[in-house]
Amino acid sequence: xxxxxxxxxxxxxxxxxxxxxxxxxxxxxxxxxxxxxxxxxxxxxxxxxxxxxxxxxxxxxxxxxxxxxxxxxxxxxxxxxxxxxxxxxxxxxxxxxxxxxxxxxxxxxxxxxxxxxxxxxxxxxxxxxxxxxxxxxxxxxxxxxxxxxxxxxxxxxxxxxxxxxxxxxxxxxxxxxxxxxxxxxxxxxxxxxxxxxxxxxxxxxxxxxxxxxxxxxxxxxxxxxxxxxxxxxxxxxxxxxxxxxxxxxxxxxxxxxxxxxxxxxxxxxxxxxxxxxxxxxxxxxxxxxxxxxxxxxxxxxxxxxxxxxxxxxxxxxxx
Numbered sequence: 001x002x003x004x005x006x007x008x009x010x011x012x013x014x015x016x017x018x019x020x021x022x023x024x025x026x027x028x029x030x031x032x033x034x035x036x037x038x039x040x041x042x043x044x045x046x047x048x049x050x051x052x053x054x055x056x057x058x059x060x061x062x063x064x065x066x067x068x069x070x071x072x073x074x075x076x077x078x079x080x081x082x083x084x085x086x087x088x089x090x091x092x093x094x095x096x097x098x099x100x101x102x103x104x105x106x107x108x109x110x111x112x113x114x115x116x117x118x119x120x121x122x123x124x125x126x127x128x129x130x131x132x133x134x135x136x137x138x139x140x141x142x143x144x145x146x147x148x149x150x151x152x153x154x155x156x157x158x159x160x161x162x163x164x165x166x167x168x169x170x171x172x173x174x175x176x177x178x179x180x181x182x183x184x185x186x187x188x189x190x191x192x193x194x195x196x197x198x199x200x201x202x203x204x205x206x207x208x209x210x211x212x213x214x215x216x217x218x219x220x221x222x223x224x225x226x227x228x229x230x231x232x233x234x235x236x237x238x239x240x241x242x243x244x245x246x247x248x249x250x251x252x253x254x255x256x257x258x259x260x261x262x263x264x265x266x267x268x269x270x271x272x273x274x275x276x277x278x279x280x281x282x283x284x285x286x287x288x289x290x291x292x293x294x295x296x297x298x299x300x301x302x303x304x305x306x307x308x309x310x311x312x313x314x315x316x317x318x319x
Contacts, residue, residue: 025231060108060124148233
C-alpha cells in the first residue's frame with residue numbers, strides 16, 4: 001500500500017524541528033539500514049528506513065494509543081507506560097536509538113530494554129511512500145552525507161597542515177642532533193626500513209593518494225561499506241554540532257532550517273553557506289584559502305637562521 005505522508009509529519013522528519021544530525025544506522029533483520037525518526041505532536045513515533053539504495057524507503061508509525069494498548073497487554077501500568085513513552089521520545093530527540101528492529105510483512109517490531117531485566121516489544125504499522133516523498137527523503141539523506149563530507153574535508157585539511165608543521169619540527173631537531181655529533185642516536189632509534197624510519201619521512205599528499213588508490217584496487221565497495229561510511233559521517237557531524245552548541249553564544253549557535261524546501265545550512269565550522277550543491281568546492285572560500293596558504297608556507301621549511309649553542313653532551317656507556 002502506498003501512502004502519502006502529510007506535510008507536517010514530513011517537515012518533522014526532515015528537520016522541521018531543528019534537530020541535529022538525525023540520520024543514523026540501525027539493523028533490521030540483521031541488515032544495516034539508514035534510519036530517520038521523529039515524534040510528531042502529541043505523540044506519534046515515525047520511523048523512516050532505507051534498507052537498500054535500490055529499494056524504495058518506507059516508514060512505520062506508532063501512535064500513543066498503540067503504545068498504551070500494547071504496553072498494557074505486556075503488564076505495564078500507567079506510570080510505567082509514561083516512563084516508556086519518555087524513554088523513547090528522549091532517544092529520538094537525542095538521535096541515540098538503542099532499538100532492535102524486525103520487519104514482518106506490514107509490521108515493524110521495535111524492541112528495547114527499559115532495565116537490565118525488563119524488555120518492551122512494540123509493533124508499528126508500515127506504510128510505503130509515494131515517489132515524490134521518497135525523492136525528498138533520499139535528497140535529505142544525500143544532503144546529510146554531503147554536510148558530513150564537508151566537515152571531513154575541513155578536518156583533513158587541518159590535519160594535513162598539522163603534519164607539515166610537525167615535519168618542520170622534526171627537520172629542525174634532526175639538524176640540531178647532527179650538529180652535536182650524536183646522529184647515531186637517530187640511527188639506533190630509526191634503523192633503515194623500520195617503522196620509525198618511515199615516520200621520519202616527510203609527508204607528501206600525492207604519495208598518500210597513490211597508496212590509497214593502490215589499496216582500493218582489489219577492494220569492492222558494497223552497501224555494507226556505504227553504511228559504515230554514513231555512520232562515520234553522521235557521528236562526525238554530530239560531534240561538530242555538539243561542540244559548536246557548547247562553545248558558541250546562543251545567538252551564534254548553528255540552527256538547521258526546514259528541509260522541506262532544503263534551504264542552505266550554516267557552515268558548522270566556518271561562516272560559509274552550503275546548500276544542495278556539493279559543499280566545500282568553492283575556490284573563493286576564504287577559510288579554505290587561508291588554510292591553503294598555511295600549507296603552501298609549510299611546504300618550504302622556515303628553519304631558524306641562527307644556530308643555538310649548547311654545552312657539550314656527554315654520553316655515558318652502559319656497563
